[in-house]
Structure formats: structure tokens, C-alpha cells
Amino acid sequence: MHPGPPYQQGPQQPYPPQGYPGYPPPGYGPPPKKSNTGLIVGLVVGAVVLLGGGGVAAFLLLSGDSGSSSSAAPTSSKKTGPPDKYSTLPACQKIGTGVRNLPPLEPPKGEEPASTSNNDIIYTASSCSWRESGAPSASVTMYLAKSKEPGTGAGEEWAKAGYDNAMKDGGEVIQSLAKATKAGYNDIRSDGQCSIKLYQGNVEAQIIVSGADPSKPLDQTLCKENALKVAKATSEAIG
Numbered sequence: 001m002h003p004g005p006p007y008q009q010g011p012q013q014p015y016p017p018q019g020y021p022g023y024p025p026p027g028y029g030p031p032p033k034k035s036n037t038g039l040i041v042g043l044v045v046g047a048v049v050l051l052g053g054g055g056v057a058a059f060l061l062l063s064g065d066s067g068s069s070s071s072a073a074p075t076s077s078k079k080t081g082p083p084d085k086y087s088t089l090p091a092c093q094k095i096g097t098g099v100r101n102l103p104p105l106e107p108p109k110g111e112e113p114a115s116t117s118n119n120d121i122i123y124t125a126s127s128c129s130w131r132e133s134g135a136p137s138a139s140v141t142m143y144l145a146k147s148k149e150p151g152t153g154a155g156e157e158w159a160k161a162g163y164d165n166a167m168k169d170g171g172e173v174i175q176s177l178a179k180a181t182k183a184g185y186n187d188i189r190s191d192g193q194c195s196i197k198l199y200q201g202n203v204e205a206q207i208i209v210s211g212a213d214p215s216k217p218l219d220q221t222l223c224k225e226n227a228l229k230v231a232k233a234t235s236e237a238i239g
Contacts, residue, residue: 081153085201089142090237092128098233103132114143120154122146134212138230142205142238155202162204166197174198177228178235185224192216194223196231200238207231 092108106129114125124144131137145158163182167173170187174196177183183198192214196207209227211218 079152079154081151082156082201083151083153084145084147084155086144086203086238087146089124089126089144089203090234090239092126092140094237095128095140095230095233096130098236099138099229102230103130103135103137105130111144116145116158118145118154118158120148120152121158122148123158136212136226137210138226139208139210140205140230140234142203142234145202145204147202156199159199159202159204163197163199166206171197174228178232179238180231180235183231183235185227190214191220192218194218194220194227196227198231198235200235203238205231205234205238207234 089111091110092105096102096105108126108128111124111126114123116123122145124146126142126144128140128142129137130139143159143162145155147154160182163184166186167184172185174180174183174185177196177198180198180200183196186195186197188195188208193208193210195209198205198207207227207230209223209230211223
């Protein structure tokens with residue numbers, strides 16, 4: 001069963017009167033043409049809304065403001081640097097075997113805690129002395145700076161700072177010294193001694209050679225030669 005015609009507003013046309021051949025009954029002529037104005041307006045408005053909405057959506061997408069976070073990850077302020085190369089200091093005996101004709105080695109104390117104002121490292125030190133009455137002497141003091149937090153580079157940074165501080169008052173840079181990162185003759189303001197300061201990774205070392213009487217002037221050329229021998233042996237012992 002088909003549904004009936006849609007509901008129309010206004011009064012219904014009466015049934016046509018009978019008996020008038022040749023004329024269409026009143027109200028049964030061709031139906032009036034329906035206006036498409038409303039449909040066209042609706043389509044135009046719909047198209048504007050779709051296009052406008054699509055344009056806005058495209059802009060939001062391209063501009064990165066579509067609601068999802070597109071901001072870059074925050075940059076870490078954590079300090080980074082080279083890892084600690086060394087965890088212990090070499091024994092004095094190992095240094096002594098690398099130099100001929102050294103005076104006897106005094107009993108070493110071994111590695112022990114050292115004081116520092118840097119809270120980012122664990123600081124230890126070791127001292128070696130070769131002495132004999134009436135003969136030149138040599139001493140080596142080594143400092144090990146271990147980073148408390150791995151990967152920060154605090155250990156090597158501290159060792160480098162020790163070298164730079166020793167050289168800032170005047171010194172002569174040594175272009176190459178065994179495995180040392182940097183080395184140089186530093187001024188210790190004594191005519192009876194000469195000194196070499198070096199750092200190697202997170203280890204710094206001070207090498208001092210003294211005459212038989214440190215209060216008397218010493219041949220600095222010969223002194224530097226001897227200091228260089230001890231410094232090379234120290235660097236090789238550090239590894």
C-alpha cells in the first residue's frame with residue numbers, strides 16, 4: 001500500500017462540477033512549478049560551511065594548532081663530558097722502574113683522600129719521593145678526580161683546571177709528553193728546583209726535581225731533562 005500525498009497547507013480544492021465538456025475541471029490543471037530558490041540557497045550555504053570548515057581545519061593542521069602538542073622536547077640542562085678514564089692511581093714503584101739511577105724510594109703512603117671544594121668529584125691523592133742525602137731528588141704528586149655522576153665529565157674538567165691554574169703564572173708548554181693530555185714546565189719560583197705539571201684524562205700530576213741543596217741555584221737545563229724523564233715515566237705508569 002503506497003502512502004498518500006504529503007500534507008499541504010491551505011483549503012483542499014472541491015471536486016470538479018460535472019457537465020462542462022472541453023474544459024478541465026477547476027483545480028485539476030497542471031501543478032504549479034515549485035521554486036528551487038530555497039534549495040539553491042541551502043546548497044550554497046552548505047558549500048560555504050563545508051569549504052570554510054575545511055579551510056579552517058587545513059590551516060589548523062598546517063599551523064600545528066590542531067589541539068595535539070607539537071612543541072619540541074625541552075633541552076636538558078644536564079652537563080655532559082668525557083667519561084673518567086682512570087679509577088685508581090699507579091703505585092710509586094711502577095713509576096720508579098721507568099727512570100734509571102733514581103735515588104731510593106721513600107716508603108709511599110699510597111692513595112688517600114684529598115680535600116677539594118668541588119662537590120661533583122671524589123678526590124684522592126698519592127705522593128712518591130726518591131731521596132738520598134747529598135744527591136738530587138725527585139718527587140711526584142698525583143691527584144685522581146672521579147666524577148660522582150658518570151657522564152658529566154667533572155673528573156677531567158677538574159684535572160684540566162689544576163693544570164691550567166699551575167700554568168697561568170708562566171710556563172713552557174711541552175708539545176708532546178708520552179700519554180699526557182697536556183703538559184708543561186711550570187714556574188715554582190725556585191732556582192734550586194724545576195717542575196712539570198701534566199694532566200691525563202681525570203688525573204693531574206706535579207713532578208719536581210731538586211738539587212742536592214734546593215737553596216742553591218741549579219742548572220735548569222739539566223734539571224728539566226731529569227724532570228722530563230720522571231714525567232714520562234709517570235704518564236706511562238698512569239696508562
